[in-house]
Amino acid sequence: MQVILLERVEKLGGIGDEVAVKDGFARNYLLPRRKALRANEANRKVFEAQRADIESRNAEAREKAENLSNSIADKTFVVIRSASDMGQLYGSVSARDIAEVATTKKLKLQRSQVLLNQPIKELGIFPVQVRLHPEVTIDIKINVARTQEEAERQERGENVLAREEEQIERVTGTGDFGYGDDRPRTEGGAQTGEEGNEPPAETEAEAV
Numbered sequence: 001m002q003v004i005l006l007e008r009v010e011k012l013g014g015i016g017d018e019v020a021v022k023d024g025f026a027r028n029y030l031l032p033r034r035k036a037l038r039a040n041e042a043n044r045k046v047f048e049a050q051r052a053d054i055e056s057r058n059a060e061a062r063e064k065a066e067n068l069s070n071s072i073a074d075k076t077f078v079v080i081r082s083a084s085d086m087g088q089l090y091g092s093v094s095a096r097d098i099a100e101v102a103t104t105k106k107l108k109l110q111r112s113q114v115l116l117n118q119p120i121k122e123l124g125i126f127p128v129q130v131r132l133h134p135e136v137t138i139d140i141k142i143n144v145a146r147t148q149e150e151a152e153r154q155e156r157g158e159n160v161l162a163r164e165e166e167q168i169e170r171v172t173g174t175g176d177f178g179y180g181d182d183r184p185r186t187e188g189g190a191q192t193g194e195e196g197n198e199p200p201a202e203t204e205a206e207a208v
Contacts (some may be wrong), residue, residue, distance in 0.1 A: 001023045001050050002018060002019070002038070003018070003019060003021055003031075003036035003037060003038060003039050004016065004036060005035065006018045006035055006037065006044060006054060007035055009030070009035055009036070015055060015058060016047065037043065057136035058134075062081060062136060063135075068107045069132055071104045071107050072102050072130070072140055073138040073139070074138070074140065075102075075141070076125070076142075076143050077143065078143045079145075080148065080149045080151070082146065083122070083123050083203050085122040085161075086161070088122055089121050089123065089126065091146070092119035093119060093121075093144055094111075094116070095112075095114040096111040096114075098128060098142055102114075102130065114129075115131060118129060119181075121163070122144070123144050123146070123154075123160065124154065125143045126144065127141055128142050183190055204207055
């Protein structure tokens with residue numbers, strides 16, 4: 001289907017462009033959301049008659065979006081989630097979750113404005129794009145952590161999982177000797193200097 005765009009559409013074009021799109025995309029998305037008109041002689045005349053108003057309204061909306069972008073652009077938002085020792089979330093962080101956490105008193109975000117290809121399923125800091133207007137896209141960061149303290153450590157650049165592995169090693173005692181502490185061992189594995197575990201004394205026959 002050939003359509004006339006009423007606003008900029010990613011990978012298609014800008015206001016006034018005539019483009020060919022799949023029928024389903026036009027009927028289910030572009031036309032019902034008033035992002036385009038069917039390209040025919042009647043609609044071409046309607047668009048040209050209203051073009052100045054359409055471009056003026058678009059410019060105002062773009063300026064408003066740019067002003068509102070200051071409230072969240074380049075900011076980091078923390079999302080607290082439960083996760084395993086390996087950093088895998090028990091669940092995920094979706095576009096809806098991000099829209100809720102990044103919403104401010106001045107700016108109400110919708111799930112559709114968050115450009116997330118797939119849900120976040122692990123701990124860490126992730127860059128996410130938010131589209132405030134067809135011509136205004138900003139970057140934010142989502143800090144996914146198990147606690148606020150952990151989020152602050154991630155923000156400082158710490159690898160919280162690496163530190164946790166070190167703590168586990170200290171508690172379980174895994175190390176060079178593979179035991180609960182690092183005291184020297186006999187060949188049989190017994191600790192030296194521990195009652196009942198000293199190596200047997202040499203007999204007179206052995207000493208000769």
